[in-house]
Each structure stands twice: as C-alpha cells, then as structure tokens.
Amino acid sequence: MVQISNDDEPKRRGRPRAYDPQAALLRAMDAFWKSGYSGTSLDDLSAATGMNRPSLYAAFGDKRSLYLKALAHYWQVALGAMHADLAENRPLADSLMRAYEGALAIYFSGEDRARGCFVVSTAVTEAVEDAEIREGLMTGFLAFDADFEARFRAAQRNGELRDDADPAALAVIATGVMHTIAIRARSGATRAALEELARKAVRALCG
Amino acid sequence: MVQISNDDEPKRRGRPRAYDPQAALLRAMDAFWKSGYSGTSLDDLSAATGMNRPSLYAAFGDKRSLYLKALAHYWQVALGAMHADLAENRPLADSLMRAYEGALAIYFSGEDRARGCFVVSTAVTEAVEDAEIREGLMTGFLAFDADFEARFRAAQRNGELRDDADPAALAVIATGVMHTIAIRARSGATRAALEELARKAVRALCG
DNA sequence: AGGATTTTATGCGAGATGGTACAAATATCG
C-alpha cells in the first residue's frame, strides 16, 4: 500500500487515498481512448486505474461523469497546446507545422497502437445521443478555427500571406487537415506518412 | 449496383422470409449509425429491422459480421457517389461543391438528428481494436484521395488550375475538408453553416 | 487509548447483453 505524498494538501482526516486522482483520471482517459465510451466497461476502468469500483465512483461519479471529466481534461490540453504552438513568434509555415507536430505527438502517444484524437475518436460517436458532449464539440472546434484564423490574420498583416487570401476559409481548412490527420492516425497511417501529409498541406496553404 | 436475386429467384423451398434482407441491412446500418458499434445492442438491431434475433443471426451472422456488412455497403455507396460527382464534366469548383453537397445529403439523411459520416462516426472508434476495420479505413480514405487527386490533375491539364499547384496536396486537403464536415455535422453544425464552409473551402482551393 | 472520519475491499443484485435450442409455422416437392 503506497502512500501518495502530496505536500500541498493539508492533513486529511480519514484513511488516506491509495491513488492519485489526477493520474487515475489520465489512466481512465487512456481506457476510453482505446475502446470508446460504450466499449469501455467499469471493469476496464477499474483495471486501468487500479481503483476498485466504489473508489472510482466516489472519486469521479458514474461512468458518464468520469468520461466527461476525461474529455474536459483532453480539451484543455489539446486547446492549450494548439494555442501555444500557434502563438509563438515563427514564420507561418513553421507555426502550422508546429501545431500538426504537436497533434501527432498526442495521436501517437499510446503505448501500443496509435489512438488518434480522443475527441474525434470517442466523443464524436456519442454526439448524437448526448447533447452536452455535442455542444462541447462545437465549442471546441470553433476554438480551433478561431486560433488558426487569428494566426492567418497575423500572417496577412505581416505580409507573409497574400492580401486576397481568406483567413476564415484557411482556418477551417487547417482544422480539416488536423481532423483528417487524427482520423488517419487511428486508421493505421504511419507517423512519417502523416508528417509528410502535413508538410504538403502546409505548403499548399502558405504557398 | 448489383441486383440481388429477389423475385427472379425461382422458388424457395421452405417457409418464406418475412423481411427484405437489403432493407433490413439498411435499417441495421441506421441503428449502428446512431449509436456506434458498441452502443448498439442486438435488441436495438432487432427493433430496427423488425427481425427477431435468430433471424438476424441466420441472415447476417453475429453482431460484428452484421456491422461489417453495413460498413461495406456504406463504403460502396459513399465511394460510388463521390466518384460519380467528381467524374461528371463540370468546372473544378462545381465538381468539388457537388461532392460536398452529396456528402452533406448523406450526413443529414437521418430522420432525427444529423448523424454525420457512418465511417467517421462509428468505424474510426473501432479501428484500434479491429484490424479488419482499420485496414478497410485506410483503403477507403486513400480511394477518396485518389479520386480528388485525379480531378485536380484533370483540372491542371485543362488549365483550370495553376501549373505549380500540387494535386496530391490539394487532394488530402479536400479529403480533410470532407472529414471536418462529417465531424461537424454530427456535432450539431447546421447544414447551412456547412454548405457555407464548403463554399469557402472550395474557393480557397480553386483560387 | 478510543472515537471520528474517510477510504478500501468484498460482493451482491437487478437488469442488459450476445448468442442459441427447440418447437411451431409455412412453404415446395413427390
């Protein structure tokens, strides 16, 4: 029984937790990421996190609630990474490639086989029957569009991009390239092939 | 389209079927389309097709086998429609818009809420754990790319497209736009918004 | 030490799930 040292927490009153909630959430996310929401059972989640069912339930609520927490965490990480990759001061093509490289690092982060994007691979499936997930998806995708569009506008101001280019159009195309990379990664494309795809797309978008 | 022998079959020996296999397959596809592979139970499929479980099993095999048949049918229809939309003799921009309009017609074909693309919304989720599905996905996406690329090459020969454009790059971008449309349709975007997105993207691709 | 508090661990229970056995039903063939 390993005691998790957590210094920033004051002293808790009862029996100490045998798990780190944040780490457990990441492991649960891995399980959902691999098999999707419906394809992941509580036993799978229990095995992945090392927590038994009552502990899982006490920490995260029911299965859907745990999934929503994992989804929210993924959105935060993905949007944060994108925003950072695009914001740094680089030539436009480098910025875009940075964003796609960052995405690929996530899509191929599984220990086993490439899992693609957590959102695209698991949440989209549930979107028809779950309004909360569905609305979160639209919000997130529009945030991607907005980040790309801002980057294209900046490039236009700097003279990196033709004046007659349409930043909004290029932005949804850039998101589209991200989506097709995510889908193809899960479909067995190699990382090298997708890097090449990204390079070609960036060249076409910036040329 | 291959006509499966129906009435032209001489005479079957035993009790006649109470269902049309082709229609049942379409209804089963609808059920999977809505809830995904894991999210659809045999009871759901039984209700959707009007067939009881033993009949379902006799006609299509087990659940996975039925799903694979639905997936194969969808691929055939989707690829056929794309190929036809792109092949007809039209200006490049019209061809592309035709392809996206055709896709949107499928993505919004549900009686209830938009279901997006059957492949993207259900098969991609299963791709990690099912090699057969995964390999079919890569084959299908590359077929999309190939059709788009052929169309861009033709446009280049006709002088519709700049000589320095990269048809292969434009093709994966065009597939990417298709994918992001599919994802957004299931995520609640309106059809009008996606038509506008497609128009913008086509303008950027052909300009 | 002894009570209070919180977490862990076992395991139960009601229902869903995928798949099948078996007999009744409905057709053709001889």
Place this chain on the structure above:
DNA sequence: CGATATTTGTACCATCTCGCATAAAATCCT
C-alpha cells in the same frame, strides 16, 4: 396427402454491466 426444407417466435443460458450496501482498514483528533 405426407415428406422435406426453411424461417419464425419463444424462451432460455451464461456472462457481463452498472451501481451500491456493508464491513474492514487506516488515518486523525482529543
């Protein structure tokens, strides 16, 4: 008509599924 062939419908089985009740364990407070 009776034999044969095929499908249907009911009912069933073994397993999984989610969620929770309950008691034991491990810590803090007085």
